[in-house]
Structure formats: C-alpha cells, structure tokens
Amino acid sequence: MALVVQKYGGSSVADADAIKRVARRIVDTRNAGNDVVVTVSAMGDTTDELIDLSNAVSGAEHPREMDILLTAGERISMSLLAMAVRDLGVGAQSFTGPQAGVLTSGAYGRARIIDVTPGRLRSALDAGDVAIVAGFQGLNQDTQDIQTLGRGGSDTTAVALAAALEADVCEIYTDVDGVFSADPRIVPSARKLESITYEEMLDMAASGAKVLMPRCVEYARRFSVPIHVRSSFSGLTGTMVVEETQGDDMEDPIIAGVASDRSEAKITVIGVPDVPGSAARLFEAVATADVNIDMIVQNVSATHTGVTDISFTLPTAQVAAAKSALEADAEQIGFTELVVDDTIGKISLIGAGMRASSGVSAKFFAALRDAGINIEMISTSDIRISVVTRSELLDGAVRAVHTAFGLDSTQGEAVVYGGTGR
Ligand code: ADP
Ligand code: ASP
Ligand code: MG
Numbered sequence: 001m002a003l004v005v006q007k008y009g010g011s012s013v014a015d016a017d018a019i020k021r022v023a024r025r026i027v028d029t030r031n032a033g034n035d036v037v038v039t040v041s042a043m044g045d046t047t048d049e050l051i052d053l054s055n056a057v058s059g060a061e062h063p064r065e066m067d068i069l070l071t072a073g074e075r076i077s078m079s080l081l082a083m084a085v086r087d088l089g090v091g092a093q094s095f096t097g098p099q100a101g102v103l104t105s106g107a108y109g110r111a112r113i114i115d116v117t118p119g120r121l122r123s124a125l126d127a128g129d130v131a132i133v134a135g136f137q138g139l140n141q142d143t144q145d146i147q148t149l150g151r152g153g154s155d156t157t158a159v160a161l162a163a164a165l166e167a168d169v170c171e172i173y174t175d176v177d178g179v180f181s182a183d184p185r186i187v188p189s190a191r192k193l194e195s196i197t198y199e200e201m202l203d204m205a206a207s208g209a210k211v212l213m214p215r216c217v218e219y220a221r222r223f224s225v226p227i228h229v230r231s232s233f234s235g236l237t238g239t240m241v242v243e244e245t246q247g248d249d250m251e252d253p254i255i256a257g258v259a260s261d262r263s264e265a266k267i268t269v270i271g272v273p274d275v276p277g278s279a280a281r282l283f284e285a286v287a288t289a290d291v292n293i294d295m296i297v298q299n300v301s302a303t304h305t306g307v308t309d310i311s312f313t314l315p316t317a318q319v320a321a322a323k324s325a326l327e328a329d330a331e332q333i334g335f336t337e338l339v340v341d342d343t344i345g346k347i348s349l350i351g352a353g354m355r356a357s358s359g360v361s362a363k364f365f366a367a368l369r370d371a372g373i374n375i376e377m378i379s380t381s382d383i384r385i386s387v388v389t390r391s392e393l394l395d396g397a398v399r400a401v402h403t404a405f406g407l408d409s410t411q412g413e414a415v416v417y418g419g420t421g422r
Pocket of ligand 2: 010073151154
C-alpha cells in the first residue's frame with residue numbers, strides 16, 4: 001500500500017462535473033489500495049475573480065483581509081470535492097490549511113510553509129478516509145492569522161504534505177499532459193518531457209513556466225519528494241521531476257525548455273553619480289521595501305558627465321513600493337529621474353547541458369536576430385540564458401528559439417484540456 005498525495009489545480013475542478021470527474025479518479029486511487037491525501041485549488045478562475053471583486057470594493061491595500069478572502073476559494077472546492085467522493089462510497093473529510101496543520105510565516109499574500117503537523121490527516125487516513133486539504137493556505141504561528149502562499153501556492157501545499165507524510169509520490173494534476181519544452185498555449189509543437197531535474201524545473205518555474213510554483217520545486221528538492229506532473233483529463237503518464245533524469249541510451253538533451261514571463265517591469269534610475277557606493281545605496285533603498293530584484297544593468301557612464309543610468313527588473317506588482325522607496329531616498333542616492341516600463345517580456349532558455357556545451361548563447365542570439373527581436377537586457381547562469389525584450393514580441397521569440405534548438409515535437413500538437421490561461 002502506498003501513500004499518494006494528489007493536487008488538483010483550478011482548471012481540474014472548474015465546475016460540478018469536473019469535481020465529480022476528479023472524485024472518480026481519487027476513488028479509483030483509493031480502491032487500488034492506496035492511502036490518499038488530496039489538496040485542491042480554488043475552482044477555475046475563482047482566485048482572480050475574488051481579487052477583481054476586492055478591487056471593485058476598495059482601492060486600498062488590505063493584506064490581512066485579502067488573505068482571508070482568497071482562502072475562501074479553496075474551502076469551497078475542498079468541501080464540494082469531499083461530498084463528491086463520499087457520494088462514490090468512499091469516506092472523505094476536508095480540512096482547511098490550519099486544520100491540516102500547515103504552519104506558515106512571512107508576509108501576507110506570500111507566506112512560506114515552515115512546518116506541517118499532519119495529526120488530523122493521519123487520523124483521517126487511519127479511519128480509512130481520504131483527506132482533502134485546502135491548498136494555498138496555512139496558519140501563521142505567531143499571529144494566529146490565516147495566510148496565503150502566493151499564486152500557484154497549492155503546488156507547494158501538495159509537496160509540503162507529501163514531505164510531512166513521507167508520501168511515495170506527489171502527483172500534480174493540471175490541464176496539460178506534463179511539463180513541456182515550452183508552454184503548449186504558446187508553442188503547440190512543444191514536446192512533453194519524460195523527466196526533468198529539480199534544478200532545471202526550478203529555473204523553468206522561476207522564469208515563468210507556471211505549471212509548477214518555484215517554491216514547490218525548491219521544497220521538493222530539499223525533501224527529495226518525487227513529483228509527477230500530469231493531466232487530470234487524460235490517463236497518460238506525465239513528467240517526473242527528480243534529482244537526476246534517467247539517462248537512457250540517448251545522451252541527456254542539452255536544453256530542457258524555453259520559458260517566458262510577462263509579470264515583470266523595468267525601472268531605470270537616470271543620472272546616478274558614477275562613484276563607489278551608488279549602487280549599494282540604490283539597492284539598499286529598494287531592499288527596505290522588500291522588493292525582489294531580478295536583472296540589473298548599469299550603463300557605461302560618459303566620462304564628462306560622471307553620471308550613469310541603472311536599470312533593474314522586478315515584479316510589476318512591486319513597482320509602486322520600489323518607486324516610493326527610491327523617491328524617499330532620492331537625495332542620498334542622487335538620481336535625476338525614474339522611468340518605469342511595464343511593457344517588457346523575458347524569455348529564458350534552460351538546460352543543465354549548457355554547462356558542458358559551447359555555442360548555446362550564439363545560437364540563442366542568432367535565433368532572436370533572425371526573428372527580428374531586439375534584446376534590451378541579458379542575464380545568465382550556468383544552466384540558463386534570459387533576455388528582456390518587448391512584451392508583444394515575446395511569443396514569437398519563444399517559438400523562434402524553440403525551433404532553433406530543435407525542440408519541436410514530431411508527434412503532433414500538445415493538448416490543452418482546459419483552463420482559460422488566465
Ligand atoms: P493549475 O490550475 O492546474 O494549477 P496552471 O494554470 O497553474 O494550472 O498551470 C498549468 C499551465 O501552465 C498550462 O495550462 C500551461 O499553459 C502553463 N505552462 C507554462 N509553461 C509550461 C510548460 N513548460 N509545460 C507545461 N505547461 C506550461
Ligand atoms: N488558487 C490559487 C491561485 O490561483 C492557488 C493555486 O491555484 O495554486 O493562485
Ligand atoms: Mg497552478
């Protein structure tokens with residue numbers, strides 16, 4: 001008998017029929033002799049709709065109330081799913097994040113799971129029931145407030161439950177057949193990967209491949225939880241996310257995939273004195289606002305002016321906070337102007353094989369050139385190259401790079417079973 005943790009994303013439980021279909025799958029897994037713990041996302045686009053609703057009610061920031069509001073989405077789906085499973089003759093109990101022992105710390109809206117004390121889940125399993133847990137939420141131990149984990153956070157709930165319960169596998173059910181070499185909504189010829197390493201998946205996720213939340217991959221790597229990403233709409237085997245991919249007879253591919261991200265903006269700080277300490281002051285100011293900086297570029301300063309421009313990218317949602325922190329420190333830093341550009345897009349090429357092969361960057365830039373795409377910023381790691389370009393050019397750039405690296409599938413188009421892609 002195995003212990004299986006399953007996570008069903010919003011598109012897998014979008015309406016009543018979908019919930020009944022998922023219940024069938026859970027019951028089949030239980031009847032095959034497994035212990036089953038399920039975590040579930042809010043139905044369809046519920047989370048986005050709740051955010052829209054809050055914006056219609058109030059223009060101000062209410063982090064604590066927002067978290068309470070958003071956790072409601074997952075409570076709806078968990079209880080409905082438990083009803084549907086019980087209707088199929090299998091015992092089921094649903095639990096909120098706090099009831100399930102998911103403990104968090106950190107800021108509202110992006111809390112981190114620090115521990116899981118799954119006593120009630122174990123009791124439910126001991127009673128022969130399926131335990132169904134609301135994803136994306138936990139209880140802050142210090143404040144006793146309920147918190148959310150950030151967008152896509154149910155993925156992290158699943159892995160944290162799997163780690164705490166020492167599950168045999170953590171299955172992430174979604175609306176595509178696994179992890180592909182690119183987002184199938186952008187590249188229909190993307191190929192499904194049989195397996196991918198935690199390291200590559202982490203870079204894919206952090207570069208915008210939202211099929212898994214980056215934090216979930218970090219957590220899985222830390223606790224060696226094998227993840228199986230697969231579709232809840234088909235019976236196909238999906239993609240295994242593991243420490244090391246099983247090299248069959250073929251050599252491991254150099255490139256795992258291409259990812260893209262439109263969620264960032266660029267701030268250019270104009271007229272910064274080109275003297276030691278300027279960058280430190282600037283980024284210290286930004287750090288006080290708890291902003292996550294991604295890429296940084298400093299222009300070469302013209303010797304006669306003694307000033308330079310520094311550009312950096314950050315999540316669009318954090319632009320206002322970064323701007324006010326910089327403006328509050330304007331005199332200390334000594335810049336003349338701040339320019340915000342929220343029409344950028346980032347494309348990233350990811351693959352552990354880059355370490356051992358040359359010419360990857362040249363091929364990447366050549367593909368972008370041939371597609372007529374101008375590059376605004378570049379950053380690299382040993383397994384990733386990312387560039388910033390215009391947002392409207394991003395999808396074309398992804399397709400061009402995907403083809404240039406020979407990633408297109410020869411086995412027909414990837415299927416997108418559901419979801420609105422929102
Ligand atoms: P869920 O509601 O199941 O959590 P998400 O919408 O969060 O689903 O994630 C699944 C989506 O991720 C897919 O529909 C797909 O558009 C997108 N995606 C982006 N990059 C990839 C990739 N490399 N492989 C598979 N899916 C990807
Ligand atoms: N419902 C949350 C979201 O939309 C969490 C999740 O789906 O994983 O981000
Ligand atoms: Mg998701």
